[in-house]
Each structure stands twice: as structure tokens, then as C-alpha cells.
Amino acid sequence: xxxxxxxxxxxxxxxxxxxxxxxxxxxxxxxxxxVTIGVHILKKEVQIxxxxxxxxxxxxxxxxxxxxxxxxxxxxxxxxxxxxxxxxRPATFQNLEDDITYLTNQYANxxxxxxxxxxxxxTKSYLKENKAIFGVTPDFxxxxxxxxxxxxxxxxxxxxxxx
Numbered sequence: 758x759x760x761x762x763x764x765x766x767x768x769x770x771x772x773x774x775x776x777x778x779x780x781x782x783x784x785x786x787x788x789x790x791x792v793t794i795g796v797h798i799l800k801k802e803v804q805i806x807x808x809x810x811x812x813x814x815x816x817x818x819x820x821x822x823x824x825x826x827x828x829x830x831x832x833x834x835x836x837x838x839x840x841x842x843x844x845x846r847p848a849t850f851q852n853l854e855d856d857i858t859y860l861t862n863q864y865a866n867x868x869x870x871x872x873x874x875x876x877x878x879x880t881k882s883y884l885k886e887n888k889a890i891f892g893v894t895p896d897f898x899x900x901x902x903x904x905x906x907x908x909x910x911x912x913x914x915x916x917x918x919x920x
Contacts, residue, residue: 759802761812762918763834764911767827767860768841769849770820773874776901777841778817781911786902796831803915811915837868837914842891844873844884844898854892868917870896872910877903 766774775797780786782801797817802810818831838860842849853871860869871893876884877900884898896913899906 759810759812760919761814762836762915763814763816764837764839764914765816765818765832765835766839766841767818767856768820769843769846772820772841772843772846772849773899773901774820774841775817777839777872777874777899777907777910778815780901780904780907782815784904786904801911803912805912805916805919809919811919813911813915815911832864835864835867836918837870838864839870839872839910839914841872841874842895843875844887844891845875845878847890850891852892857893868914870910870914872896873898874901876900876905 766778768774776786778799782799796819799815799817800812801815802812804810816831818827840853840857840860842853844850850873857869857871873884873891873895876898888894897906897910899910901907
């Protein structure tokens, strides 16, 4: 029996949610940016053990500056969240702590991964030195462009969902 799990990517517009999904599902990246309106849904099967796969139904939601504006109907039945911010744009992480607190209060039993994307645009020392300004320690720093940590992010969450 194959298990399906709904994953939702949240965060401001332009942080790379669609690019992360495209990198994970299609192993591709494009600089041709198209704004997500509403929701875009993709699916990928992930092998989490030698004889065990999980089908991830990945929801790419349009970005909002205020997480509370996200349609509640989109969030129904969610098994896991990925909250994405852009490490190069302070506006995308200045309310990070509040957004994560909101999600953990509203969806207490739903696994959440916090991701600083576009890590290829800064140095490793910048990420290390500036962890405190993000407000929350990210679970992963990713690059949708290079693919760094993208598969690890989704696989780690998938494994957590079947425990």
C-alpha cells in the first residue's frame, strides 16, 4: 500500500517556493519567474527505505507577506509544512518568528521545516554569522538554483511523516 502525504510550501512571494518544488520534482531551474496565483500542485514519489516509498502531494501556494492571509481551505488536511524565506531579503524573514509561532500554534501536530533559500547568493560565513537575525534557526539552507539540500529537505520531511 502506497502512502500519500500533503505538503504545503508557505512564505512570501519571490522566495523560491516554486523553484524549490521544480528542482525537487523535475531537477530543473529557470530564471523565467512566474508568480503563483492560488495554488499549483505537483506530485513526486520518494523512497524512504529500501522497500518503502511515499507519494508527496506538494502544494505550492501563492506568497503572502502575512501568513494569516493564506486561505484556510488550502491548509486543511496538511501533513507537513515547509516555510521558505529568502536569505538575501530581510523583509521575508523579519516576521519569521511570529509566522512560525502561528503555524506551530494552529497546527501543533503537523511537522514543519523552516528553510532559508537562495543560499547560493551568499557566503557560508554570512549564513553562520547571521543565523540570529533570522529569528528562527532554519532546518535547512537551500539553493533551488544549484539543488543544494533540496532533496534532503523533502526526504527528511517525508521520513518524518511516516514515523
